[in-house]
Amino acid sequence: MTHLVPPPSTSxxxxxERVEDALLxxxxxxxxxxxxxxxxxxxADEPLPELPGASNLSEQSAHADLLVTASGDWQVTxxxxxxxxxxxxxxxPDPDRPLKIAxxxxxxxxxxxxxxxxxxxGGYTDLVLLTEPAS
Incomplete structure (x- = not known):
């Protein structure tokens, strides 16, 4: 009896060795x-932009609309x-200007x-939480 399909050529x-050649x-x-x-x-190793520091709340009062103190009090002006x-x-509330919270x-x-x-x-949908990077 003759084979219709020849055996695979392994050279x-x-x-x-054939598996190693396929993995290369x-x-x-x-x-x-x-x-x-x-x-x-x-x-692409660019430094992050400077973020305002929230630990100094007196400095933040010029930039923020609302301050949250360490005791959890809410301060406005x-x-x-x-x-x-x-x-x-x-x-x-203004959709073009988000409320800034420090x-x-x-x-x-x-x-x-x-x-x-x-x-x-109160209708505020856009908020920005001012933070500082972890040190």
């Missing part, structure tokens, strides 16, 4: 990708306000969430 190589292009590709990302990461009269002392670094997220809910009820 004298073992199975392991993959290894080359991974190496080139690694080199690309190393070079691209070095080229140096006056401590509660949730019932905060909205009336802030500038009206918070002390020790303020808990739960306190900020309470503030955000009050501001949302």
């Amino acid at each position: 004298g190589k073992t199975l392991m 292009p993959l290894v080359n590709l991974v190496f080139l990708l690694l080199m690309f990302f190393i070079v691209a990461g070095q080229i 140096g006056e401590i306000l509660g949730s019932e009269n905060l909205i009336h002392r802030l500038p009206p 918070a002390a670094e020790s303020v808990a997220m739960a306190d900020l969430e309470t503030l955000f809910r009050v501001l949302e009820k």
Whole structure:
């Protein structure tokens, strides 16, 4: 009986040698990708812009519409306000100008969430939280 399909040509190589030959292009590709990302990461190494420091709240008062102190108090122009009269002392909501909030670094997220809910009820949809980078 004759075979209709000839046996595969191995050109004298073992199975392991053929697998190694098939992996070589993959290894080359991974190496080139690694080199690309190393070079691209070095080229785009730009420092971050300076952010206003929220630890110095007196300096922030010139830039922020609302200050949140370390004790969780809300201040507008140096006056401590509660949730019932905060909205009336802030500038009206403006879609072109977000409300700027400076918070002390020790303020808990739960306190900020309470503030955000009050501001949302007052019609403020765009907020900017002034922070400083971690040192």
